[in-house]
Amino acid sequence: MGTPITKAVIPAAGLGTRFLPATKAMPKEMLPVVDKPAIQYVVEEAVAAGLHDVLMITGRNKNSLENHFDRMTELEDLLARKGDLTKLAKVNESTDLADMHYVRQGDPLGLGHAILRAKMHVGRAPFAVLLGDDIIDARDPLLGKMLHEQDKRNASIVALMEVDPSQIHMYGAAAIEETDDPDVVRVTGLVEKPSAADAPSNLAIIGRYVLRPEVFDVLEHTKPGKGNEIQLTDALQEMAITPEETGGVYGVIFRGRRYDTGDRLDYIKAIIQLAVDRDDLGPDLRPWLRDFAGRMS
Ligand code: UTP
Numbered sequence: 010m011g012t013p014i015t016k017a018v019i020p021a022a023g024l025g026t027r028f029l030p031a032t033k034a035m036p037k038e039m040l041p042v043v044d045k046p047a048i049q050y051v052v053e054e055a056v057a058a059g060l061h062d063v064l065m066i067t068g069r070n071k072n073s074l075e076n077h078f079d080r081m082t083e084l085e086d087l088l089a090r091k092g093d094l095t096k097l098a099k100v101n102e103s104t105d106l107a108d109m110h111y112v113r114q115g116d117p118l119g120l121g122h123a124i125l126r127a128k129m130h131v132g133r134a135p136f137a138v139l140l141g142d143d144i145i146d147a148r149d150p151l152l153g154k155m156l157h158e159q160d161k162r163n164a165s166i167v168a169l170m171e172v173d174p175s176q177i178h179m180y181g182a183a184a185i186e187e188t189d190d191p192d193v194v195r196v197t198g199l200v201e202k203p204s205a206a207d208a209p210s211n212l213a214i215i216g217r218y219v220l221r222p223e224v225f226d227v228l229e230h231t232k233p234g235k236g237n238e239i240q241l242t243d244a245l246q247e248m249a250i251t252p253e254e255t256g257g258v259y260g261v262i263f264r265g266r267r268y269d270t271g272d273r274l275d276y277i278k279a280i281i282q283l284a285v286d287r288d289d290l291g292p293d294l295r296p297w298l299r300d301f302a303g304r305m306s
Contacts, residue, residue: 011135011160011163012134013059013156013160014059014060014134014135014136014137014156014159014160014219015059015060015061015062016060016062016063016064016130016131016134016136016137017055017060017062017063017064017136017137017138017139018063018064018065018066018124018127018130018131018136018137018138018139019048019051019052019055019063019064019065019066019138019139019140019141020066020114020120020123020124020138020140020141021036021038021048021065021066021067021068021074021141021142022066022067022068022069022113022114022117022123023037023068023117023120023123023142023271024068024117025037025142025271027271027272027273028040028271028273028276034070035070035073036048036067036068036070036071036073036074036141037142037270037271038051038074038141038142038270039073039074039077040270040276042144042268042270042276042279042280042283043280043283043284043287043290046077047141047142047144047270048065048074048077048141049077049102049103049106050144050147051139051140051141051143051144052078052103052106052107052109053106053147054139054144054145054147054152055107055137055139055152056106056107057147057150057152058137058150058152058153058156059156060107060137060152061107061108062107062108062110063107063108063109063110064110064111064112064127064130064131065109065110065111065112065141066112066113066114066123066124066126066127067111067112067113067114068113068114068115068117071111071113074111075109075111077103078103078104078106078107078109079104080104081100081104084100085097085100085101088100110130112126112127112130113126114126118233118238118239119233119234119236119238119239119240119241120140120238120239120240120241121228121231121238121239121240121241121242121243121244122228122238122239124138124220124224124225124228124241125225125228125229125239128225131222131225132222133222134222135159135165135219135220135221135222136219136220136222137152137155137156137217137218137219137220138216138217138218138219138220138241139152139216139217140216140217142216142269142270142271143215143216143217143267143268143269143270143271144267144268144270144279145217145263145265145266145267146265146266146267146268146282146283148265148266149263149264149265149266149267150265151168151217151261151263151265152217152219154192154261155168155217155218155219155261156219158193158219158259158261159219159221162256162257162259163221163256164221164252164256164257164258164259165218165219165220165221165223165224165245165248165255165256165257165258165259166218166219166220166258166259166260166261167183167196167214167217167218167245167258167259167260167261168214168215168216168217168218168260168261168263169183169185169194169212169213169214169215169260169261169262169263170212170213170215170262170263170264170267171211171212171213171262171264172211172212172213173211174205174208174211175205176213177203177205177208177211177213178202178203178204178205178208179202179213180202180213180214180215181199181200181201181202181213181214181240181241181242181245182199182200182203182208182209182210182211182212182213182214183196183198183199183209183210183212183213183214183260184196184197184198184199184200184209184210185197185209185210185212185260188259191262192261192262193259193260193261193262194212194259194260194262195257195258195259195260196245196249196257196258196259196260197249197250198246198249198250199214199242199243199245199246199249199258200242200246201234201235201240201242201243202235202236212260212262214242214245214260215263215267216269217263218241218245221248221255221256223248223254223255223256224241224244224245224248224255226255227244227247227248227255228241228244231243231244231247245258266282268282281294281298285298
């Protein structure tokens with residue numbers, strides 16, 4: 010067994026154009042999902058998997074992201090004076106979560122470019138990447154299995170999810186070979202945002218990765234690809250076909266609940282799905298939803 014991985018990199022420097030105008034002056038990762046910003050779910054997931062050292066890649070309008078994970082003494086003092094310990098605990102939840110670090114991307118030249126900004130902080134050890142707008146339901150764990158497979162195979166690991174062929178053009182798609190584990194595949198090739206006809210499978214890469222540090226060496230020479238952005242998928246494609254030098258790529262297939270909060274429809278679904286199961290909101294929301302759905306049909 011290798012040294013346990015402790016570092017998580019969370020890219021949150023994208024422009025969030027699918028969510029304009031909400032994201033004009035605010036990062037999409039700060040959009041609330043029920044009563045927490047999306048980014049807090051992501052940091053909580055990293056910490057739950059033992060990744061206490063979190064490097065966030067930020068860009069324009071970064072202040073709210075940093076402030077959310079910092080002390081807010083004025084508010085804390087006010088709530089303490091009022092004796093409102095429940096709300097005080099909510100304020101402190103995100104402050105005490107992880108050992109947070111930040112680096113700015115400058116120009117948002119793509120996810121691969123954002124990851125390369127983590128090189129100095131990460132050093133020469135494997136690390137996890139969690140996209141800041143992608144929520145994996147905490148009831149359907151994924152990252153633990155990916156960390157385990159990284160340790161076992163000494164490869165880079167991507168998370169894959171079966172999507173409808175009509176949706177594959179929004180993702181990176183994987184060509185794969187089966188292994189003796191039905192939840193793990195060897196990735197033999199990757200294509201960023203292919204048309205349904207060109208996609209090697211309907212297995213899409215979703216926003217979790219556990220990467221070997223060789224990814225930085227590859228990203229140094231990765232040329233801009235789809236959308237003229239430096240794509241992480243293109244770097245992983247090179248790693249998939251150079252296993253001797255880079256360790257190769259495996260995929261863990263995720264069959265649970267996942268919400269792309271950067272997509273407006275998925276964002277709405279995320280709020281509803283997470284709220285209906287909450288003890289404080291579910292009992293009132295469920296009958297209202299049933300009634301509402303009944304009135305629509
Ligand atoms: P997306 O493609 O979802 O982000 O990137 P985007 O470019 O902000 O989206 P739209 O299409 O304009 O709405 C996935 C993740 O990678 C980060 C984003 O913040 C998001 O968490 N990212 C993307 C960066 O950090 N830097 C980039 O240059 C691009």
